Amino acid sequence: MLSRIADSLFWLNRYMERSDCLLRVVYTNYILSFDAGNSTSFSWKDAITIFSPTAEDVINPTDDSTSAALKYLINDSKNLNAAKILLTKARENARGVQDNITKEVWEQVNQLYHLVNQSDMEKKLGGSRSLEIIEQLYQNSTLYYGVTDSTMPRGQGWNFMNLGKFIERCLMTIDTTFAHFKKIDHQLNNPQDILFWRNLLLSLSGYELYLKAYNRDQHNLNIIDHILFNKNFPRSLHYSLNRISRYLNEVVEDTKIEGSEKLHKSFGRIYSKIEFSDINMVQEISLPYFLFSLRKELVEFSNQLTRIYFSYA
Amino acid sequence: MESSHLFSQYNTYPGTWDEMYQDKAIRSKYQQVFADISHLPEEVLQQKDKQASELFMNQGITFTVYSDNAGIERIFPFDIIPRILTSAEWDHIEKGIKQRLKALNLFLKDIYTTQQIVKDKVVPAELIATCPHYTREIFGIKVPHDLYVHISGIDLIRGEDGVFYILEDNLRTPSGVSYMMENREVTKRIFPGMLTDSKVRMINNYPLLLHDILISLAPQQLSEPTVVLLTPGVFNSAYFEHSFLARQMGIPLVEGRDLVVNNHKVYMKTTAGLQQVHVIYRRIDDEFLDPLVFKPDSALGVPGLISAYRKENVAIVNAVGNGVADDKAIYAYVPNMIKYYLNEETILPNVPTYGLENMDARTYVFENIGKMVIKQTNQSGGYGMVMGDKAGEKEIDAIKKAITANPREFIAQPIIKLSTVPCFINGKLQPRHVDLRPYALCGPAGIRIVPGGLTRVALREGSLVVNSSQGGGSKDTWVVDL
Numbered sequence: 001m002l003s004r005i006a007d008s009l010f011w012l013n014r015y016m017e018r019s020d021c022l023l024r025v026v027y028t029n030y031i032l033s034f035d036a037g038n039s040t041s042f043s044w045k046d047a048i049t050i051f052s053p054t055a056e057d058v059i060n061p062t063d064d065s066t067s068a069a070l071k072y073l074i075n076d077s078k079n080l081n082a083a084k085i086l087l088t089k090a091r092e093n094a095r096g097v098q099d100n101i102t103k104e105v106w107e108q109v110n111q112l113y114h115l116v117n118q119s120d121m122e123k124k125l126g127g128s129r130s131l132e133i134i135e136q137l138y139q140n141s142t143l144y145y146g147v148t149d150s151t152m153p154r155g156q157g158w159n160f161m162n163l164g165k166f167i168e169r170c171l172m173t174i175d176t177t178f179a180h181f182k183k184i185d186h187q188l189n190n191p192q193d194i195l196f197w198r199n200l201l202l203s204l205s206g207y208e209l210y211l212k213a214y215n216r217d218q219h220n221l222n223i224i225d226h227i228l229f230n231k232n233f234p235r236s237l238h239y240s241l242n243r244i245s246r247y248l249n250e251v252v253e254d255t256k257i258e259g260s261e262k263l264h265k266s267f268g269r270i271y272s273k274i275e276f277s278d279i280n281m282v283q284e285i286s287l288p289y290f291l292f293s294l295r296k297e298l299v300e301f302s303n304q305l306t307r308i309y310f311s312y313a
Numbered sequence: 314m315e316s317s318h319l320f321s322q323y324n325t326y327p328g329t330w331d332e333m334y335q336d337k338a339i340r341s342k343y344q345q346v347f348a349d350i351s352h353l354p355e356e357v358l359q360q361k362d363k364q365a366s367e368l369f370m371n372q373g374i375t376f377t378v379y380s381d382n383a384g385i386e387r388i389f390p391f392d393i394i395p396r397i398l399t400s401a402e403w404d405h406i407e408k409g410i411k412q413r414l415k416a417l418n419l420f421l422k423d424i425y426t427t428q429q430i431v432k433d434k435v436v437p438a439e440l441i442a443t444c445p446h447y448t449r450e451i452f453g454i455k456v457p458h459d460l461y462v463h464i465s466g467i468d469l470i471r472g473e474d475g476v477f478y479i480l481e482d483n484l485r486t487p488s489g490v491s492y493m494m495e496n497r498e499v500t501k502r503i504f505p506g507m508l509t510d511s512k513v514r515m516i517n518n519y520p521l522l523l524h525d526i527l528i529s530l531a532p533q534q535l536s537e538p539t540v541v542l543l544t545p546g547v548f549n550s551a552y553f554e555h556s557f558l559a560r561q562m563g564i565p566l567v568e569g570r571d572l573v574v575n576n577h578k579v580y581m582k583t584t585a586g587l588q589q590v591h592v593i594y595r596r597i598d599d600e601f602l603d604p605l606v607f608k609p610d611s612a613l614g615v616p617g618l619i620s621a622y623r624k625e626n627v628a629i630v631n632a633v634g635n636g637v638a639d640d641k642a643i644y645a646y647v648p649n650m651i652k653y654y655l656n657e658e659t660i661l662p663n664v665p666t667y668g669l670e671n672m673d674a675r676t677y678v679f680e681n682i683g684k685m686v687i688k689q690t691n692q693s694g695g696y697g698m699v700m701g702d703k704a705g706e707k708e709i710d711a712i713k714k715a716i717t718a719n720p721r722e723f724i725a726q727p728i729i730k731l732s733t734v735p736c737f738i739n740g741k742l743q744p745r746h747v748d749l750r751p752y753a754l755c756g757p758a759g760i761r762i763v764p765g766g767l768t769r770v771a772l773r774e775g776s777l778v779v780n781s782s783q784g785g786g787s788k789d790t791w792v793v794d795l
Contacts (some may be wrong), residue, residue, distance in 0.1 A: 002571050006584045095373070095547045098556035099566045103372075110373040114386075156584065255585040309584045 001156040005100050007310035008093040009157050013102075013164035015090035016109070016144055019083050021172040021203075022051060023138045026073050026083075026153045030134055033066055042050040044069035050179045051081040067126040070134070075121050079088070083137065084116045102151040108144045115140060156254060158245045160309075166243040167302050173235050174295050176203055177227050178288065186287050188220045197223055224287065225279050237294070241271045251309070259308040266304060270297050320351060323759050326775075330475050330732040331744060332396060335443040336504050342397045342793060349504070350394075355740050356395070361503040362737060365391055368499050374491075374553050390737045390786030391496060393503060396747060396768040397511075403764055403792045409661030410467055410753050411760045412651060417484060417638050418755065419654040422795075424637060425452055435653045436646050443721050444643065445691055446636025448599060450606050454623050454633075457530045458757040461632035464489070464523070469661070469749045471732035477727065478664045480748065482647070485631060486596050489787075490519060490752045491554035496789040513791040514764040515792060519752065520561035522763070523594075524572040526756035527562070530628040531591040538591035541567045541581065545613050547596050553637035569597070572616030577624040592628045594616075596746050599633050637673045641690040641724050642668055664751060665727055671722040678725040679713060685725045700777070702728060731777055734788065736770060746771045747792065748779050764792035 029047045048069065074083045091113040098106055115137060116125075124133050153160055180200040184190055197219055201207035206226060211232065214222040230236045248267055252260045273294060282290050325331040333343040350358070369375070369388040398406070421689035423430050424441065431438045441447050468480040493649030497516055501508060509767025544555040546568050561564035571581050572590065580587040600607045603618040603619070621627045637643065645666040648659040666684075667674040678685055682701045689697035699712045716723045733744035751766030768788040779785040 001584050002565055002567060003582050003584055004568065004571050005565075040712055092547070095552070095556075098373075098553075099559040099564075103560075106373065107371055111371055114370065160584075251584075257584075 001100075001160075003310050005097050006156065006160045007306070008097040008165035009100065010160045010305075010310070011095070012090050012093040012109070013161045014087045014168040015093065016141070017165045017168035018081070018172060019086035019090065020141045020145075021169075021176070022073065022081065022086065023134070023141050024205060025050060025176065025203045026070065027138050028199060030066065030070070030131065032199055032202075046183065048072065049182075050175050052079060053175075067130070070125045071122060072128055074116070074134075074137075075239055083164050085119075087112050087116045100157050102147075102153075104147050104151045106143075108140070108147045112137070112140050112144065118255055156251070159251045159254075162247045163244060163251070163305065166240045166247070167298060168296055169235060170237055170240045170244070171295060173204060173237060173240065174225060174291050174298075176200065177224075178291050180309060181287060184220075188224070188283060188287065190220070191217075192219060194219055201226075206230075206233050206235060209233055221279055221283075223276060228274060228282065229278065238274050242272055245271055255309070257308065259304075262300075263304050263308055266297075266301055270294065270301060273297075320347070320735075320742055323744065326730070326733055329471050329474050329730045329744075329746075330471055332471075332732055332734045332747075342399045345793075346395065346397065346507060349507045349510060358737055359740060362393055365393055365499050365503055368502060369495070371594075372495070374495055376582060382393055389492065389781055390772055392738075392745075392770055392772075392786055392788045393500075393501065394735050394737055394742070395500060395507075395791045396734045396749075396770075396791045397791045397793055398749075398765070400514075400792060400794045402477075406469065406661065406749075406751060407762050407764075409477070409479075409659075410465075410751060410762060411468065412657060412660050413479065413482070413647060413656065414462060414465060414753055414755055414760055416651040416654050417465075417482065418460060418462055420633070420650050421638050422459050423633060423654075425454070425634060430650065430653060433653070435649050437641070440642055440646075440721075441637065444637050444640050446599070446634070446640055448634035448637070450619065451622075451632075451634045455625060456632050457532065457625075457628050460530070460755055460757070461635055462638070463526055463530070463630045463632075463755050465631075465753045465755075466750045467753065469751070470664070470729060471749075472729045473732075475732075477538065477661055477749075479644075479647070479661050480664060481641070482644060483750075484635040484639040485749070485753075486598065487752070488551045488554055488596075489750060489767045489769075492787050493752065493763075493765065493790065494519060494557075496767075496787060500789040511791060511793050514602065516763040516765050517547055519754075519763045520558060520754075522754050522761050523558070524562040526754055527564075527592050527594055527630060529757050530649075531628060532625050532628055533591070535591065539581075539589060540564045540592050540594065541572075541751045543567055543569070543572070543593050543595040543597055545601070549596075552693065558594075560594040561637070564594075569614045572615045572618075573617060574621050577617070577621045577626055579615065579618065579621050579627045589629060591608065594628065599636065602629075602633065641666075641688055642721065645724070664729060667725040669716050669723050669725060674725075675716070675720065682709060682713075682725075684727055686728050687716070687723055687725050690722055690724060698778070700728065728777070731771075731779075734752040734768070736772070736788075738772065743774070745774075746777050746779065747788070765790040 025047050029044060033042050037044065044066065051073065072079055076082045077084065079085065091109050094101060094106055094109045122131065177200065184192060198207060201210050204227065210226050214226060226233060226236065228237050231238050233239060245267065248264065252264050325334050333339060339347050366388055369391060375386040375388050420430065428631060430436050462484045464487060466483040466489060468483065469477050469478045471477050494517060527534055527540045530540060542559040542564055544552060544553055556566055565581065567581055571583060573580050579590045581590050595602065597613055600610045601613040603614050603616060604611050605616050606619040622629055622633065644663065645668055648663055651657055651659050667678050669675045669678065685701040687699040699708060731746035731748055734747050735742045736745045746766050747770045748770055749766055751762050753760055753762045768790040770786050770788055771779045771784065772786045773779055773784050776784065
């Protein structure tokens with residue numbers, strides 16, 4: 001497989017995964033914004049912080065203003081992580097590798113692109129049809145996963161696509177979790193009720209599984225366990241790292257080029273941090289530090305992968 | 314409103330060959346289509362028109378128009394009414410194109426090796442010497458099976474007398490074949506019954522034929538040679554076609570930066586290291602292929618590619634230097650080439666063409682400029698064209714001056730009213746001018762032409778310019794056995 005193709009497939013899925021996470025967060029927050037007034041205070045600030053941690057200036061004016069937040073998160077060309085920009089970049093990558101993805105996958109990416117770029121988007125997001133638009137985007141994003149899974153051939157391309165998808169998923173899970181725990185200053189012993197955590201769990205599609213899998217006290221610690229260590233939860237770090245490990249093994253075995261052994265080892269070290277640890281160790285190190293260092297190592301791993309397999313320019 | 318009404322409003326242009334109507338009667342080749350659509354209400358046709366546009370949009374068969382720094386995606390206009398050729402018309406076209414290509418291949422071999430045709434003064438030496446596309450850098454390079462033109466898109470037009478004329482030979486990197494194929498796919502969806510009713514010949518084996526030819530050109534006897542399609546990249550307006558063909562043939566679509574030349578061999582950079590490439594179907598123009606030989610500032614190509622080509626370690630398709638054979642001034646000599654190399658009479662005639670270096674011809678053209686079209690010999694895509702009947706006095710004066718200064722750069726042809734075909738425009742059927750570009754494939758086993766080709770249509774009323782860059786669209790093209 002051409003290095004350039006592998007690179008584009010990797011980034012196609014990184015952008016698709018990021019926009020999928022974004023759309024899920026937007027959808028969740030939009031629905032929850034109608035529940036304001038009870039014990040949980042709602043603010044769009046939290047959602048915006050996940051995707052634009054440094055965008056202090058946009059946070060204040062849009063605070064609690066749903067339509068302004070939607071426009072910023074979905075349609076603002078100046079926001080590098082707006083759905084519009086992410087899907088445009090995903091499509092650019094898909095366009096360059098059209099002969100390496102199936103017609104179905106290309107058409108799905110293309111459709112999302114046209115959906116998010118419709119001319120009266122800004123007006124629609126401000127009006128009564130905003131939920132319809134968000135749902136449409138979210139559903140089409142979900143469709144992308146189905147279409148990809150049921151039509152893409154397995155092999156090199158598939159492996160790189162999945163590496164992109166799960167690396168991005170790990171990062172998004174870390175960022176989303178971090179933003180929500182920051183609201184309670186990472187004080188794990190200060191118990192919050194489940195309504196407080198609903199936003200985080202729904203944003204990760206893990207609410208129902210959480211209710212089934214954990215008992216109803218100690219939410220703070222249980223939720224960390226759920227998000228970091230639950231093997232059955234497709235957005236947990238354990239699950240995502242397990243997938244990375246699987247696809248990385250296939251890539252390394254297939255290619256056997258210089259540097260791949262080293263890459264394999266650096267990933268092993270990251271994976272062991274989740275596989276051979278538990279909630280007590282996280283508490284010992286402190287949650288923010290644990291998440292922060294894991295994130296840093298993952299980013300470094302991704303760069304290393306890029307250097308070894310995608311250096312063609 | 315019933316659409317038979319729409320047909321009753323159809324007024325053919327005077328003095329023009331209409332493909333559907335002969336006087337007031339419908340030609341037999343269009344009767345089946347007429348029967349199939351005449352009972353459809355206008356709304357249904359509108360619906361089908363919309364459906365066709367959406368099919369192109371969703372598949373990303375678009376080009377980007379830039380205005381106010383924002384790219385807007387547009388589809389190439391597609392007209393839903395097919396253009397029909399009978400099998401008899403097609404046989405004639407097919408024979409004519411095969412004959413022409415045979416002669417042009419021999420000409421290219423000759424001109425880059427012994428130049429016998431120049432020595433015999435059939436083609437003037439000055440004409441070759443002044444042709445910007447004559448590529449000295451590749452003189453004497455041996456190409457597999459002596460084939461230079463593997464893929465051609467020769468443009469034909471039909472005059473008011475019903476005769477098919479050759480308008481232009483495109484022997485470098487002709488494009489549009491993906492539209493030929495996608496147009497058919499769209500017709501299958503919007504008029505499913507009509508294709509079987511009319512017994513239309515199929516075209517969808519084109520990529521398979523092309524792939525066979527590409528494999529047969531591999532420099533060594535290999536069971537699985539690596540064949541790639543070289544594209545300038547996603548920003549090229551024909552990028553859709555490049556990826557379409559690569560996908561249909563199952564070959565890698567590469568850019569210049571994916572390839573590297575080492576020790577006169579071409580490799581592509583893969584995740585598992587370097588892999589040798591044997592055949593390159595390039596969709597990059599000659600002058601961008603290799604910065605060491607041609608434009609030194611171009612990053613689209615591959616440094617060293619021509620040296621690998623010279624050593625016969627890689628085949629390049631179409632061959633480098635073909636531009637000398639489809640030059641608009643050389644065009645006038647193709648009938649002579651056919652006589653010279655094949656000793657045959659030309660089956661498909663040229664449009665009468667005046668080279669303007671000849672004083673008599675120039676005087677005649679200047680006197681009759683209202684009936685002439687002036688073309689620049691090194692331009693394509695409908696650019697650099699002056700229609701004598703439409704141009705203003707200033708434009709005429711300017712072009713006369715330019716011709717006098719550089720006669721070699723221009724040719725003149727009488728304006729030929731292209732034949733018309735019904736098009737569904739603004740809810741009515743209206744006649745519009747069309748041309749025809751059949752795609753021919755030459756391999757060691759001979760020449761194959763898929764029946765039909767791309768019909769380009771000038772969508773503006775009365776316009777004779779069919780190029781997509783200038784308001785042209787396209788139509789599905791059928792060859793039917795009557």
